[in-house]
Amino acid sequence: MRIVVFVKQVPAVSELPWDAKTGQLRREAAEGMMDPAAKRALEAALRLKDAHGAQVIVISMGPPSAEETLREAVAMGADRGFLLCDPRLAGADTLATSYTLARAVGALSPDFDLILLGCHSADSETGQVGPHLAEELGLPAAAYVEKMALKGRKLTVERVSDGWLETLEMDLPALLTVTARAFRPRPVPMTGLEQAFGQGEVFILSAADLRADPEHVGWAGSAGRIIKIYAPAAQKKGELIQGTPKACVRELMARFGDRLGGLLAKDLSGEEQA
Amino acid sequence: MEFNPCMKHKVVRGAAREFAEGELGPIAAEIDHQARFPWEAIEKMGALGYFGLQAPRRMGGAGLDSISYAITIEEIARVSAGVALCVTVHNSVCLYPLLNYGDKEQIARLAEDLITGRRIGAFCLTEANAGSDAGAVETTATAVEDGYLINGTKIFVTNGGVCGLAHIFAKTDPPDPRSAAVLMVEKERPGFSVGEIEDLSGMRANPVSSLFLEDCLVPRENMLGKPGQGLKIGLAALDVGRLGVAAQALGIAQAALEAGTRYAKERQQFNKPIASFQTIQNYLADMATQTDAARLLLYRACAQKDAGKPFATEASMAKLYCSAAAREVANLAVQIHGGCGYSREYDVERYYRDAKVTEIYEGTSEVQRMVIARGVLSRPS
Numbered sequence: 001m002r003i004v005v006f007v008k009q010v011p012a013v014s015e016l017p018w019d020a021k022t023g024q025l026r027r028e029a030a031e032g033m034m035d036p037a038a039k040r041a042l043e044a045a046l047r048l049k050d051a052h053g054a055q056v057i058v059i060s061m062g063p064p065s066a067e068e069t070l071r072e073a074v075a076m077g078a079d080r081g082f083l084l085c086d087p088r089l090a091g092a093d094t095l096a097t098s099y100t101l102a103r104a105v106g107a108l109s110p111d112f113d114l115i116l117l118g119c120h121s122a123d124s125e126t127g128q129v130g131p132h133l134a135e136e137l138g139l140p141a142a143a144y145v146e147k148m149a150l151k152g153r154k155l156t157v158e159r160v161s162d163g164w165l166e167t168l169e170m171d172l173p174a175l176l177t178v179t180a181r182a183f184r185p186r187p188v189p190m191t192g193l194e195q196a197f198g199q200g201e202v203f204i205l206s207a208a209d210l211r212a213d214p215e216h217v218g219w220a221g222s223a224g225r226i227i228k229i230y231a232p233a234a235q236k237k238g239e240l241i242q243g244t245p246k247a248c249v250r251e252l253m254a255r256f257g258d259r260l261g262g263l264l265a266k267d268l269s270g271e272e273q274a
Numbered sequence: 275m276e277f278n279p280c281m282k283h284k285v286v287r288g289a290a291r292e293f294a295e296g297e298l299g300p301i302a303a304e305i306d307h308q309a310r311f312p313w314e315a316i317e318k319m320g321a322l323g324y325f326g327l328q329a330p331r332r333m334g335g336a337g338l339d340s341i342s343y344a345i346t347i348e349e350i351a352r353v354s355a356g357v358a359l360c361v362t363v364h365n366s367v368c369l370y371p372l373l374n375y376g377d378k379e380q381i382a383r384l385a386e387d388l389i390t391g392r393r394i395g396a397f398c399l400t401e402a403n404a405g406s407d408a409g410a411v412e413t414t415a416t417a418v419e420d421g422y423l424i425n426g427t428k429i430f431v432t433n434g435g436v437c438g439l440a441h442i443f444a445k446t447d448p449p450d451p452r453s454a455a456v457l458m459v460e461k462e463r464p465g466f467s468v469g470e471i472e473d474l475s476g477m478r479a480n481p482v483s484s485l486f487l488e489d490c491l492v493p494r495e496n497m498l499g500k501p502g503q504g505l506k507i508g509l510a511a512l513d514v515g516r517l518g519v520a521a522q523a524l525g526i527a528q529a530a531l532e533a534g535t536r537y538a539k540e541r542q543q544f545n546k547p548i549a550s551f552q553t554i555q556n557y558l559a560d561m562a563t564q565t566d567a568a569r570l571l572l573y574r575a576c577a578q579k580d581a582g583k584p585f586a587t588e589a590s591m592a593k594l595y596c597s598a599a600a601r602e603v604a605n606l607a608v609q610i611h612g613g614c615g616y617s618r619e620y621d622v623e624r625y626y627r628d629a630k631v632t633e634i635y636e637g638t639s640e641v642q643r644m645v646i647a648r649g650v651l652s653r654p655s
Binding site for chain 2: 031071190193195
């Protein structure tokens with residue numbers, strides 16, 4: 001079985017430094033880390049590898065520093081890493097990114113069985129790249145996956161959808177995006193680090209290596225333009241609900257309804273009636 | 275000259291930090307307050323390679339260089355100095371001498387259990403009448419037909435309460451200091467017993483204890499090196515150990531700097547954060563400068579070792595400075611916290627207690643100055 005995992009390096013800070021002029025992240029201003037959801041996608045792949053045996057390759061598009069993330073992935077148990085690193089790929093929106101990643105799959109692992117990504121990255125949070133990549137590759141896809149089981153060539157997955165859980169069955173090859181809640185990643189073993197920095201573990205590729213159309217990658221290939229970017233004003237407002245416990249619960253239910261139940265995975269309105 | 279960490283060292287730091295914050299962070303205060311050794315975390319660390327950080331990869335170790343080693347200990351200590359103490363003593367003064375002075379048979383027999391963390395290592399030099407004066411040990415190893423019969427009491431043994439293998443310094447021909455030898459004693463040997471766990475001020479997650487050896491018979495194959503090589507092996511191990519203790523002190527300083535900075539921004543007095551007052555800014559400036567200087571001294575000493583150059587003087591400088599920095603930075607962090615800093619509810623109180631002992635063990639600051647002065651005076655003028 002061949003699994004491709006896409007990982008992204010994101011800034012390891014809670015407040016993202018933006019370049020106000022270009023509307024892009026100033027990645028050089030902060031230390032990088034593997035995107036939390038992507039790390040869980042990697043963990044999902046490594047669990048399949050542990051259970052069924054698989055070759056796991058990890059691909060990232062980003063600046064030279066993103067190599068750290070690939071080395072970390074190899075230390076965790078991935079077989080090989082590829083960094084798509086080229087100034088021509090910079091400034092890509094989700095359209096250009098999906099196109100580039102599809103080219104990478106074609107060039108590096110055309111006979112894949114499964115592609116895994118995080119549902120959305122902690123920095124730009126669009127959630128578009130996974131589904132868009134599935135379109136590019138003509139694959140069945142499920143987003144926001146939290147559980148998966150493989151039997152033969154069939155994958156059973158559980159995905160979150162607006163407070164509901166859906167169980168789906170799909171044939172391989174397929175593409176999944178996983179949430180940042182499931183598949184708690186294993187710690188990086190200290191014993192894996194030296195090997196991860198050995199020769200032949202991580203390779204750097206350019207746009208030309210992917211035979212990508214220069215018109216479709218990077219800033220040039222992006223359909224979207226960020227017109228304005230600003231930090232949202234903090235608007236936390238506390239409100240005290242007072243009264244008897246029963247009255248408070250009624251008030252909460254009236255305001256939030258089954259969204260509360262969704263959080264607890266319980267039908268609260270039914271409980272109240274009972 | 276390169277002052278920026280290389281990619282590998284960044285990834286090593288990230289890996290150690292994530293583990294320390296995730297697994298040790300939630301229990302760090304509790305294991306200190308309850309003086310509990312966290313076996314549950316230690317077992318996980320064993321599986322991840324923390325007990326064979328510099329052991330060769332062919333033996334199941336992590337095979338890391340000394341800067342990576344220092345970064346790892348620093349990151350563990352930043353969260354729990356007591357756990358970092360366990361890891362560094364095990365790696366630097368128990369496993370390191372076995373791998374460097376042990377013969378093939380000894381390494382084959384004993385290294386794997388240490389590298390995997392199945393046995394925790396200890397180093398036992400200090401006695402009631404010996405410590406800084408290492409040649410004064412009174413424990414004896416009498417040659418008998420089946421090996422050596424060891425008698426004596428070791429005190430303040432780090433990892434004492436949980437150790438599976440202890441390096442015992444003893445004299446084969448007392449009181450001649452030249453007859454000092456190192457005997458490796460497994461905990462299950464008859465005549466080996468553990469005393470009460472010490473009720474110490476800091477590093478309380480580490481079960482520091484006395485060890486008693488009463489007619490404890492060990493085979494000749496358990497002697498590390500030859501009779502008379504004990505001091506040489508011990509001092510070489512301590513050179514490496516000092517890098518680890520310096521890293522541990524650095525981790526405490528870093529944690530105290532972060533806690534002090536955070537609190538200074540949060541705490542409001544006179545309607546503004548105390549960080550806006552110049553006195554507090556001066557404290558933070560001194561704390562940051564000392565922490566940075568400590569880090570550079572330590573990494574320089576590690577780089578010397580990795581380059582195969584003599585590093586004893588540099589290791590002592592690092593240990594001397596890092597431990598003093600930890601004590602001072604923790605002290606200022608407590609001061610910034612005011613009354614809260616004196617409360618056990620705040621981590622800085624623990625950092626303050628933990629920092630002090632780094633100036634005492636694995637060579638007091640006074641001994642470090644002796645070593646440094648010896649290095650300075652022996653340089654050609």
